[in-house]
Amino acid sequence: MDTTSPEKIPFLRDPAKLAILYQILTVVGVGLLCYYLVHNTLANLERQSISTGFGFIEKEASFEIGESVIKYSAADSYGRALMVGFFNTLIVSFIGILLTVILGTFLGIARLSSNWLLAKISAIYIEIFQDIPILLQLFFWYAFFYEILPSPRAALNPMSGMFLCNRGLIFGIPVWHDAFKYAAIALILGCVIIFFMKKWAAKRQAATGMIFPVFRVSLAIIIGLPVITWFLAGAPTEMSIPKLSGFNFKGGLTISPEFTALLLGLVLYTAAFVAEVVRAGIQSVSKGQKEAAMSIGLKQGHVLNLVVLPQALRVIVPPLTSQLLNLTKNSSLAVAIGYPDFVSVAGTTINQTGQAIEGVALIMMVYLIFSLSTSAYMNWYNKKIALVER
Amino acid sequence: MRQLKRVVPAIVAAFCLTAGVVTAGTLDDVKAKGFVQAGVNGDLFGFGKPDAKGVWKGLDVDTARAVAIAIFGDSQKVKFTPLTAKTRFTALQSGEIDVLTRNATQTLSRDTALGLDFAQVNYYDGQGFLIPKKLGVKSAKELDGASVCVLPGTTTELNVADFFRFNNMKMNPVVIENTAELSKAFFAGRCDCMTSDASQLAGIRAVSPNPGDYMILPEIISKEPLAPAVRHGDNQWKDIVNYSVLALIDAEELGITSKNVDEMLKSKNPKIQRFLGVIPGNGKALGLDEKWAYNIIKQIGNYGEVFERNIGVNTPLGIERGLNALWTNGGLMYSPPFK
Numbered sequence: 001m002d003t004t005s006p007e008k009i010p011f012l013r014d015p016a017k018l019a020i021l022y023q024i025l026t027v028v029g030v031g032l033l034c035y036y037l038v039h040n041t042l043a044n045l046e047r048q049s050i051s052t053g054f055g056f057i058e059k060e061a062s063f064e065i066g067e068s069v070i071k072y073s074a075a076d077s078y079g080r081a082l083m084v085g086f087f088n089t090l091i092v093s094f095i096g097i098l099l100t101v102i103l104g105t106f107l108g109i110a111r112l113s114s115n116w117l118l119a120k121i122s123a124i125y126i127e128i129f130q131d132i133p134i135l136l137q138l139f140f141w142y143a144f145f146y147e148i149l150p151s152p153r154a155a156l157n158p159m160s161g162m163f164l165c166n167r168g169l170i171f172g173i174p175v176w177h178d179a180f181k182y183a184a185i186a187l188i189l190g191c192v193i194i195f196f197m198k199k200w201a202a203k204r205q206a207a208t209g210m211i212f213p214v215f216r217v218s219l220a221i222i223i224g225l226p227v228i229t230w231f232l233a234g235a236p237t238e239m240s241i242p243k244l245s246g247f248n249f250k251g252g253l254t255i256s257p258e259f260t261a262l263l264l265g266l267v268l269y270t271a272a273f274v275a276e277v278v279r280a281g282i283q284s285v286s287k288g289q290k291e292a293a294m295s296i297g298l299k300q301g302h303v304l305n306l307v308v309l310p311q312a313l314r315v316i317v318p319p320l321t322s323q324l325l326n327l328t329k330n331s332s333l334a335v336a337i338g339y340p341d342f343v344s345v346a347g348t349t350i351n352q353t354g355q356a357i358e359g360v361a362l363i364m365m366v367y368l369i370f371s372l373s374t375s376a377y378m379n380w381y382n383k384k385i386a387l388v389e390r
Numbered sequence: 391m392r393q394l395k396r397v398v399p400a401i402v403a404a405f406c407l408t409a410g411v412v413t414a415g416t417l418d419d420v421k422a423k424g425f426v427q428a429g430v431n432g433d434l435f436g437f438g439k440p441d442a443k444g445v446w447k448g449l450d451v452d453t454a455r456a457v458a459i460a461i462f463g464d465s466q467k468v469k470f471t472p473l474t475a476k477t478r479f480t481a482l483q484s485g486e487i488d489v490l491t492r493n494a495t496q497t498l499s500r501d502t503a504l505g506l507d508f509a510q511v512n513y514y515d516g517q518g519f520l521i522p523k524k525l526g527v528k529s530a531k532e533l534d535g536a537s538v539c540v541l542p543g544t545t546t547e548l549n550v551a552d553f554f555r556f557n558n559m560k561m562n563p564v565v566i567e568n569t570a571e572l573s574k575a576f577f578a579g580r581c582d583c584m585t586s587d588a589s590q591l592a593g594i595r596a597v598s599p600n601p602g603d604y605m606i607l608p609e610i611i612s613k614e615p616l617a618p619a620v621r622h623g624d625n626q627w628k629d630i631v632n633y634s635v636l637a638l639i640d641a642e643e644l645g646i647t648s649k650n651v652d653e654m655l656k657s658k659n660p661k662i663q664r665f666l667g668v669i670p671g672n673g674k675a676l677g678l679d680e681k682w683a684y685n686i687i688k689q690i691g692n693y694g695e696v697f698e699r700n701i702g703v704n705t706p707l708g709i710e711r712g713l714n715a716l717w718t719n720g721g722l723m724y725s726p727p728f729k
Contacts, residue, residue: 049622050483050505064551064563074551139571146580166580167537167562246535247525247582248562257580258564335542338566338575344542347476348565351543354504356480 085345104274129272138265142337145257179233183226258339281316321378416627428454429487432472450491476543509632514713516610518588530609534559539581596706640725641692648691
């Protein structure tokens with residue numbers, strides 16, 4: 001700026017100052033809006049004498065929940081009931097995400113396969129599952145389970161100790177024994193060993209060029225270590241076998257039709273989108289890369305694993321994150337088919353206590369936690385695989 | 391820029407103003423928009439469900455119509471919002487509906503913490519169990535370990551948990567939000583039994599593929615006074631809803647029906663004269679037309695007629711009057727004097 005200029009720029013014509021003014025006005029406006037909403041809500045609640053606050057968390061829930069991984073009964077608090085819902089959502093999302101990534105990747109690669117039948121089947125699958133609303137798919141799978149499967153008294157018995165009926169898939173599980181605790185510790189230990197072994201193997205390969213069979217040794221450690229521990233701890237083999245008594249099976253582990261229908265619906269639906277994401281990623285790697293890899297004599301598997309996928313992943317990961325978040329959020333449709341996820345339990349809590357605003361705030365918070373942690377992990381992974389330019 | 395300078399204070403002022411505004415009474419709101427918005431079940435045959443032609447039918451629907459007639463003298467001036475058990479109270483709290491006539495049980499916590507007020511009970515109910523006859527169960531005490539289909543957000547969800555807990559039995563609830571989806575799962579055999587208010591079970595059984603294959607167990611495990619609800623704090627509106635229901639009951643006690651209501655106008659009985667507005671006073675007290683009660687009975691009949699038309703012994707539901715008979719016949723239906 002010409003500092004000698006005698007004329008001062010008027011305030012309203014100075015774009016820099018105006019920009020600051022606009023920003024202040026916006027902040028004030030948003031602040032007023034928030035104040036208005038909160039104040040109005042509180043005033044309305046007060047006027048209708050609806051109680052507020054999170055005091056209800058401590059009160060006895062006095063309703064039962066169909067399935068739970070933690071111990072729960074109607075005598076527990078609303079807080080405990082909400083925890084049950086939280087873990088139910090966590091489990092279905094976690095298993096769902098794992099299966100979706102596996103199935104989606106497989107479908108995406110299959111769609112590009114030179115095998116005509118495989119490519120066409122994959123394409124048809126993607127078109128069908130991508131185009132039908134997820135809620136309808138959930139209703140379909142749920143109805144499929146309770147309409148097709150027999151009642152517990154006429155349960156299918158495909159193998160000894162396993163039953164299939166409209167109460168779910170019920171199978172024997174080992175009775176709890178300390179040996180399993182030790183085996184679990186051994187498994188974690190095995191993972192740590194593998195982590196360091198991989199580092200060592202990479203270093204050695206870089207230094208000497210010798211390839212260490214990481215995959216095979218890892219597999220041996222993951223399976224072998226827990227098995228040996230279990231054996232040394234006394235090899236307990238007592239099983240809790242389900243038995244029909246009264247209305248239902250007692251003992252064993254039950255996987256309910258609600259859970260299965262929800263998981264199946266979410267995985268099959270989301271996998272179709274993931275498949276397209278994977279296909280886009282692979283197609284983004286130029287053909288020359290693949291040809292170059294082949295021309296230096298790499299095996300088919302190595303071409304995919306060492307050359308194509310590392311480059312494709314950079315394209316795949318961001319939209320993949322978004323699909324996985326969708327899966328988590330879609331799991332809230334569980335309430336339609338009777339799986340007690342967080343939304344379902346929170347909904348009942350809202351209805352029994354009447355504290356809709358607190359309940360909805362909790363629901364939003366839980367999904368925010370799920371989504372932010374998924375995002376954080378995927379962003380970390382994305383950074384890790386990002387192309388390092390040298 | 392000048393404009394911005396003028397607009398911003400205006401917006402701020404508008405915010406400050408609206409934050410302070412309190413809505414007018416429900417009666418004025420209803421009169422201004424010209425109809426009553428009523429929350430109903432939507433899926434429950436006999437209580438609240440549209441028929442094949444899309445006309446709303448049922449005991450709860452007629453209760454809402456009575457309110458509309460009291461205000462507008464016209465049973466058509468009411469619009470219905472089908473609500474699930476879970477959404478019903480929120481819809482009322484938020485002002486989406488004016489009155490909730492959706493087989494809702496009056497309880498202490500709903501009356502207080504939920505910010506609701508309940509009017510006169512229009513159906514005395516109790517919770518029962520619907521069960522396939524082929525299971526051979528004769529009593530609810532034999533249900534240990536059963537899978538139970540139940541609607542979420544209901545008092546039944548709590549009652550059934552209490553009942554199983556008290557009797558040292560285990561249950562496995564299957565909770566589905568939508569009545570139609572829940573019934574479908576039950577009739578396909580997903581659950582051993584279904585629990586709800588006995589009247590509701592009768593309604594669900596009536597529209598099932600094979601009603602004869604199912605029975606309602608003798609145990610009634612709870613008290614369920616089903617009553618219309620309004621928002622807490624609007625006393626005039628609550629009075630109108632309350633006395634619209636009571637008018638149905640009082641008319642039955644006085645022997646006034648939709649058929650004889652015009653002759654009754656000539657009655658010498660001062661009770662009847664006051665009820666029908668021949669001797670004025672009741673209408674003014676409620677802020678309504680003096681003919682409000684006459685109009686209700688003329689258009690939809692008294693409580694007995696409403697009951698028999700929707701859920702009585704000659705309907706597919708086939709429910710006896712029982713607790714819902716007049717107090718003079720051994721029931722609980724009792725109206726304070728209309729004077």
